Amino acid sequence: MGKWMCTVCGYVYDPAEGDPTAGVMPGTPFESVPEEWVCPLCGVGKDMFEPQG
Numbered sequence: 001m002g003k004w005m006c007t008v009c010g011y012v013y014d015p016a017e018g019d020p021t022a023g024v025m026p027g028t029p030f031e032s033v034p035e036e037w038v039c040p041l042c043g044v045g046k047d048m049f050e051p052q053g
Contacts, residue, residue, distance in 0.1 A: 001015035001030075002053060006041070006042065006049055007049065007050055008039070008048055009039065009042040013033070013049065015027065022037055022038075030051075
């Protein structure tokens with residue numbers, strides 16, 4: 001479960017933390033995050049994220 005970074009604002013999605021404010025529980029791999037999920041900082045979709053490392 002790697003981290004993914006938003007190419008627009010630099011937000012890093014960490015699967016260990018998830019995004020509980022959007023209903024994405026800790027331990028959720030990026031691939032399992034719902035398609036309608038958006039970056040919590042800038043609002044872009046999953047397609048604007050790139051894998052890190």
